Each structure stands twice: as structure tokens, then as C-alpha cells.
Amino acid sequence: MPAPPTIKEIARRLNISASTVSRALHDHPSIGLRTKMRVQQLAAELKYEPNQTAIFFQQRKTFTIGVILPELSEAFFSAAISGIEDMAGRHQYSVLMGQSHDEEEREKQIVGTMKKHRVDGLIISIAKNTKDYSHFVSLQQAGIPTVFFDRIPNLADIHYVACDMVSGTVQAVKFLLSKGHRVIGMINGPEKLLASRQREEGYIKAMQKHRLKYDPTLVVSSDLTREGTDKAMSKLLSQKRVPSAIVAFNDYVALDAVQFAMKKKYKINEDLTFVSYANLPINHYTAFPPMASVEQFPYIQGQRATEALLEILSDPSSPWKKITLESQLVIHTP
Amino acid sequence: MPAPPTIKEIARRLNISASTVSRALHDHPSIGLRTKMRVQQLAAELKYEPNQTAIFFQQRKTFTIGVILPELSEAFFSAAISGIEDMAGRHQYSVLMGQSHDEEEREKQIVGTMKKHRVDGLIISIAKNTKDYSHFVSLQQAGIPTVFFDRIPNLADIHYVACDMVSGTVQAVKFLLSKGHRVIGMINGPEKLLASRQREEGYIKAMQKHRLKYDPTLVVSSDLTREGTDKAMSKLLSQKRVPSAIVAFNDYVALDAVQFAMKKKYKINEDLTFVSYANLPINHYTAFPPMASVEQFPYIQGQRATEALLEILSDPSSPWKKITLESQLVIHTP
DNA sequence: TTAAACCGTGCAAACGTTTGCCTATCCAAA
DNA sequence: TTTGGATAGGCAAACGTTTGCACGGTTTAA
Numbered sequence: 001m002p003a004p005p006t007i008k009e010i011a012r013r014l015n016i017s018a019s020t021v022s023r024a025l026h027d028h029p030s031i032g033l034r035t036k037m038r039v040q041q042l043a044a045e046l047k048y049e050p051n052q053t054a055i056f057f058q059q060r061k062t063f064t065i066g067v068i069l070p071e072l073s074e075a076f077f078s079a080a081i082s083g084i085e086d087m088a089g090r091h092q093y094s095v096l097m098g099q100s101h102d103e104e105e106r107e108k109q110i111v112g113t114m115k116k117h118r119v120d121g122l123i124i125s126i127a128k129n130t131k132d133y134s135h136f137v138s139l140q141q142a143g144i145p146t147v148f149f150d151r152i153p154n155l156a157d158i159h160y161v162a163c164d165m166v167s168g169t170v171q172a173v174k175f176l177l178s179k180g181h182r183v184i185g186m187i188n189g190p191e192k193l194l195a196s197r198q199r200e201e202g203y204i205k206a207m208q209k210h211r212l213k214y215d216p217t218l219v220v221s222s223d224l225t226r227e228g229t230d231k232a233m234s235k236l237l238s239q240k241r242v243p244s245a246i247v248a249f250n251d252y253v254a255l256d257a258v259q260f261a262m263k264k265k266y267k268i269n270e271d272l273t274f275v276s277y278a279n280l281p282i283n284h285y286t287a288f289p290p291m292a293s294v295e296q297f298p299y300i301q302g303q304r305a306t307e308a309l310l311e312i313l314s315d316p317s318s319p320w321k322k323i324t325l326e327s328q329l330v331i332h333t334p
Numbered sequence: 335m336p337a338p339p340t341i342k343e344i345a346r347r348l349n350i351s352a353s354t355v356s357r358a359l360h361d362h363p364s365i366g367l368r369t370k371m372r373v374q375q376l377a378a379e380l381k382y383e384p385n386q387t388a389i390f391f392q393q394r395k396t397f398t399i400g401v402i403l404p405e406l407s408e409a410f411f412s413a414a415i416s417g418i419e420d421m422a423g424r425h426q427y428s429v430l431m432g433q434s435h436d437e438e439e440r441e442k443q444i445v446g447t448m449k450k451h452r453v454d455g456l457i458i459s460i461a462k463n464t465k466d467y468s469h470f471v472s473l474q475q476a477g478i479p480t481v482f483f484d485r486i487p488n489l490a491d492i493h494y495v496a497c498d499m500v501s502g503t504v505q506a507v508k509f510l511l512s513k514g515h516r517v518i519g520m521i522n523g524p525e526k527l528l529a530s531r532q533r534e535e536g537y538i539k540a541m542q543k544h545r546l547k548y549d550p551t552l553v554v555s556s557d558l559t560r561e562g563t564d565k566a567m568s569k570l571l572s573q574k575r576v577p578s579a580i581v582a583f584n585d586y587v588a589l590d591a592v593q594f595a596m597k598k599k600y601k602i603n604e605d606l607t608f609v610s611y612a613n614l615p616i617n618h619y620t621a622f623p624p625m626a627s628v629e630q631f632p633y634i635q636g637q638r639a640t641e642a643l644l645e646i647l648s649d650p651s652s653p654w655k656k657i658t659l660e661s662q663l664v665i666h667t668p
Numbered sequence: 669t670t671a672a673a674c675c676g677t678g679c680a681a682a683c684g685t686t687t688g689c690c691t692a693t694c695c696a697a698a
Numbered sequence: 699t700t701t702g703g704a705t706a707g708g709c710a711a712a713c714g715t716t717t718g719c720a721c722g723g724t725t726t727a728a
Contacts, residue, residue: 007686017707035706118386299407353679353715354678
């Protein structure tokens with residue numbers, strides 16, 4: 001491993017100055033054709049590659065964006081990161097990765113690393129139990145543009161990309177109504193989550209539009225564990241008005257709920273129809289998938305977040321990006 | 335965004351030299367306690383953060399490892415990258431990501447970017463249709479240690495981590511034999527793949543151990559598309575000896591095969607038992623998952639690859655790492 | 669009392685690249 | 699012959715940090 005060739009080296013060999021070499025390599029107009037050729041040829045011969053670390057340092061810019069996600073191995077996030085990487089790559093940006101494992105401490109630490117690496121900007125989906133936002137504020141102070149994505153903190157002036165669950169939920173409930181269901185249950189998530197509130201809002205909205213009265217006992221909440229879902233299900237199925245269809249908070253919940261219902265001898269999607277929110281790529285394959293899923297387009301969200309960030313980077317005075325994608329019901333045709 | 339504080343700035347304010355500040359910040363023994371304190375206090379006040387880009391440049395080391403994978407959104411790879419990130423993070427390394435989308439061109443381009451970024455080392459799972467390895471050779475020339483992982487190129491002197499499918503296949507076939515199956519089919523992948531050869535080898539080995547003769551007509555191959563799998567299945571099910579159990583190349587193939595079999599009114603895991611190789615995290619949830627899966631531990635593979643790379647980085651003279659993990663049969667208890 | 673040892677600090681170079689400004693040469697127009 | 703403008707290229711500083719070496723001062727041992 002001989003030291004890689006540098007501009008200086010080329011300059012020395014050609015008996016010209018480093019600045020000339022640099023300009024020649026960049027096709028600067030004030031360099032004569034002769035020298036330009038000589039430089040470029042020698043550079044090719046030596047397989048010269050610019051030392052980006054030097055350039056990053058000198059330009060105070062790294063052409064790198066940091067991405068902090070809760071869990072890289074979750075289908076939703078890995079789709080998102082795929083979108084991020086594609087869009088970033090298309091614009092010659094690199095992607096630095098970190099996963100918080102939904103822990104606030106780790107998240108703060110990664111933010112620190114990213115800051116030290118002098119990433120040009122960040123895309124973050126915050127950890128579940130992050131309560132303190134000081135590390136995000138410090139990013140603002142440091143002048144590192146940040147686009148939040150999917151899980152966004154409750155702060156005033158931020159850029160974000162998120163997916164509105166209201167519209168998707170309205171579609172989901174309407175779909176069930178159109179299939180003749182009149183008693184529709186919902187297994188929602190923890191009440192403090194924005195995602196939960198949006199789902200409930202959509203549920204109510206759809207019912208009202210159809211001039212049906214909203215029965216709160218049909219909306220139960222699960223802590224998203226299997227036990228929580230089992231509890232929610234047994235509550236739902238033991239009430240006076242037993243639903244003929246259920247909207248589940250997400251695919252994991254739906255699958256738990258399906259298993260519960262199967263144990264109770266319900267015929268899935270006959271006695272009891274399920275609709276869910278997609279995070280698993282499996283509907284194709286499961287024997288009793290939900291009949292329809294509200295799709296959140298993680299890949300596209302990732303792309304849009306990256307796009308937004310790149311725009312901010314090229315125009316730092318650009319206004320707050322508040323991008324909301326519409327979720328959309330996808331009906332599974334078996 | 336005022337310019338972030340630098341060592342120079344601290345030095346100026348304290349009327350001492352930059353070198354003293356640098357040393358004080360690093361707890362260098364030759365700096366007096368008084369100055370050390372003063373420096374560290376001011377640094378804290380100013381929220382000084384070392385400019386890593388300067389350090390990277392100066393140290394010719396970036397504490398960054400590059401990862402190039404075919405597809406970030408595939409469950410197998412996203413699990414792997416999770417392992418990589420965890421292990422890297424534990425050692426204060428960052429991870430730079432790239433996905434090749436299984437295209438040779440893109441792969442080469444990413445290798446170039448990684449080189450320019452001066453990553454300390456690389457972990458690569460090569461693209462399906464990469465035929466030309468020159469970009470990998472150039473990495474060697476540039477002195478960038480590279481650990482290949484799962485999909486490894488056919489080159490002599492390389493580091494790699496892979497998972498041996500032979501042992502897992504032997505276990506899988508044994509498992510089926512122990513369940514009383516005597517006619518066991520296999521849907522294998524394209525014959526040129528190492529992965530396919532290993533599966534067949536395992537199949538034969540297991541049969542021989544049980545003094546059963548190897549019937550080649552029971553091993554058919556699919557191009558891994560649904561159509562290919564359907565074709566393979568219909569071949570398998572229309573022969574004289576119809577298998578009562580099938581070993582499928584992977585989960586995707588297995589699920590396609592299951593659907594095919596269901597259409598033909600087979601009762602899954604009763605008339606026809608399936609065993610597969612895991613790449614989906616869904617066995618828990620599917621109604622008719624394979625009865626068992628050969629697990630390849632992508633997360634662990636990722637970790638081990640990273641471990642290996644870190645060792646190489648700390649001891650560049652270390653010998654070629656050729657790490658083979660044993661695959662292992664996991665029996666799904668419903 | 670002198671020399672040696674030690675302590676705390678500063679100097680300056682180096683890492684590779686870019687860029688504002690200056691200079692030298694040449695040619696043409698006045 | 700002077701002026702003036704291209705044209706082609708060099709100088710040097712700057713980015714922030716680290717580190718080998720030297721320096722002046724104080725203490726310690728002989």
C-alpha cells in the first residue's frame with residue numbers, strides 16, 4: 001500500500017504548482033490546453049483519486065446525510081432507508097446510518113456522532129421513548145438541517161415528512177361499510193400516540209359521513225403486545241354489539257388478532273373481516289391476511305424526506321417543510 | 335449559525351497555544367492541572383466539539399466502515415445491517431451505506447464513492463450479476479480491507495463470512511426422515527449458485543447416512559420466480575414417486591409452493607410437509623408456515639463480519655479470515 | 669555550585685485541497 | 699512606443715487538529 005497519489009505529487013512530477021493541477025483537474029478555463037492534457041493524463045496513469053477527507057475538511061461540507069432510525073431490521077424502516085439511499089445516491093450524497101433501538105440514550109449518542117462527522121443534514125425517526133428533545137435543539141443550534149420522518153417530535157419549527165392516517169382510515173372504514181358491515185371494531189394503539197388519534201379521528205369521520213352514530217365501546221386500545229391485543233380482542237368480542245369487522249392498528253396486531261379469533265373459531269374474513277395498516281411485506285403470503293391494508297409508503301416517505309433535505313441544503317433559507325403524504329387503502333385480491 | 339468553536343478559538347481566549355489546548359483536551363500528562371481545568375471548562379462553556387473532518391484528514395483514518403449490499407429492504411440484508419451497525423457502533427465506528435440493487439454498474443460506482451470517502455474498511459455482499467471483479471481488486475491495491483459476506487466472489491485471497499448450508503440441509507432432511515417421510519422432494523435454486531450446490535450436497539449426505547438411495551428426480555430446480563416454482567412443483571407432484579415432504583430453497587419459494595399445493599387441494603403439513611430456509615420474519619404469523627426453517631442468522635453474520643473487519647483494521651497483518659457459520663434447523667412449534 | 673532531571677508550554681510543520689489575488693508574457697490597438 | 703487586455707500560471711493562505719521538538723524555568727541530586 002504505497003501512499004495514494006496526491007495533487008502535490010502530480011505537481012512535483014510535472015514541475016508545476018499544485019493550484020494548477022487542481023484547476024486542470026477541474027477543467028478551469030484559465031489553464032492552457034497543453035497543461036490540462038498533461039495533468040489529466042498523468043492523473044489517470046497514477047490512478048489519482050481526490051482525497052475526499054481533505055476536501056470535506058476544506059469545504060466544510062461532507063456530502064453526507066445522516067439517518068437515525070429506531071430499528072434497521074423492521075420492514076417499514078428498511079424500506080424507508082432504501083428510498084433514502086436511492087435518492088441520496090442519485091444526488092451524489094452518501095448515507096451514514098445509525099439505529100437507536102428505540103432508546104433515548106443511544107439516540108442522543110448517535111446525534112453526537114453525526115454532529116462530529118459533520119454530516120450536512122439529518123433524517124430522523126425518533127425513538128419511542130424519547131422524552132427530552134434537547135439533542136434535536138442542539139442540532140438546530142449547530143445549524144444542521146434535520147428532517148423528521150414518520151415519528152416526529154412535538155416541536156414547533158421543524159421540517160417533517162409524515163403520512164396522514166386519517167384519510168386511509170376513512171377509506172378503510174368506508175370499504176367495510178360498503179361490504180355491508182355495520183358494527184365495526186377498532187383495535188387502536190396507545191392513546192397518547194398521534195398515530196392512534198389519527199386512526200380514531202378517521203374512524204369517527206367515516207361513521208359520521210354515513211350518518212351512523214359513533215359507538216366508543218367499539219374502539220379499544222392495545223399496548224401492541226400480543227397479550228394487549230388478546231385482551232383487546234376478548235373485550236371487543238364479548239360486548240353486546242359484536243363487530244363483524246375489525247380495523248387493527250397494524251399488521252402485527254392484526255396477525256395476533258387473527259390468531260386469537262381463529263382460536264375462538266371465527267372464520268377469518270367471513271365471520272370476522274380484518275383490515276390493517278401495512279408494515280409487513282407478507283400479505284401476499286399469509287393464508288388469512290387482512291382483506292385490505294392502509295399503505296404508508298415507507299419507501300416514498302424516505303425519498304420525499306431526502307428530497308426535502310436536499311432542497312434545504314441547497315437553499316438554507318427555504319421555509320419549513322411540512323410534508324404530509326396521504327395513506328391509501330390497498331385491497332388485497334387473493 | 336455562528337461558526338462552531340475551535341481549538342484555536344479556545345487558545346486565543348485563554349492566551350495559550352493551540353497545542354496546549356489540544357493536549358489539555360486529551361488529558362495529556364505534560365499539561366499542568368491549572369491549565370487543563372481552565373481549558374476543559376471553557377471548552378464545555380463554548381460547547382466545543384472537535385471537528386472530526388479535520389481529524390479524519392489529519393489522521394488518515396475515518397473510523398467509518400462502508401457497507402455495500404444488494405437490497406436494503408430485504409429482510410435478510412436489513413437484519414445483517416442491523417448486526418453490522420450494532421457491532422460497529424459498539425466500537426465507535428460509523429457505517430456508510432450503499433445498495434447496489436444487484437447491478438454491477440451501481441456496485442462499482444459505490445465502491446468508488448467509498449474509496450473517495452476513505453472508509454477504513456468495507457463489508458460487501460456482491461450483486462447477483464457482478465461478473466467482473468476488477469473493482470474489488472482495486473480495493474486491495476488501495477489497501478482498503480474488505481470482508482465479503484454471504485454472497486462472496488470467487489477470488490482466492492479474500493476475507494469472508496458465510497453460512498454453510500450443508501449442515502442445515504442435513505438437519506432438515508434428517509428431521510423429515512425422523513417424521514417418517516421417505517420420499518422427500520427438494521426445490522433447489524439455479525444450479526450455478528454455490529447455495530444450490532450446498533443444499534443438494536446436504537440432501538445427498540443425509541440420505542446416504544440413512545442408507546437411502548438418492549433419487550435425482552426428486553430434486554428439481556426453480557429460477558426462484560413464482561412461475562419457476564409452480565413449474566417445479568408440478569413436476570415434483572406428477573412423478574411416480576410423489577414426495578410427502580419438500581425442502582424449499584427459501585421462504586419465498588416455500589410460500590409460492592404452499593399456495594400451489596393448496597390449489598391442488600393438498601393439506602399443508604399433513605399431506606405435504608414443508609421445510610424451508612429462512613429469510614422472512616413471518617413464520618410466526620403465516621397460517622401454514624414451513625414446519626421448520628434452516629436459519630442463516632443474518633444478524634449474527636453481520637456482527638461477525640464487522641468483528642472480523644475491526645480485527646483486520648487493528649492488525650493489518652492478520653491472516654485471511656475465512657469464517658463459516660453453521661446454519662441450523664429451527665423447528666416451528668405452532 | 670554545577671549539572672542533570674523534570675515540568676509545562678510554545679513553535680511549526682504536516683495532512684491535501686481550493687481559491688483570491690498577483691505576475692509574467694504576449695498580442696493588438698492606439 | 700505606450701496602453702490595455704487577454705491568457706496562463708504561481709503564491710500563499712486557509713480549513714482544524716495533532717505531534718515531534720525545542721525552550722525556559724524550577725527542582726533535585728551530587
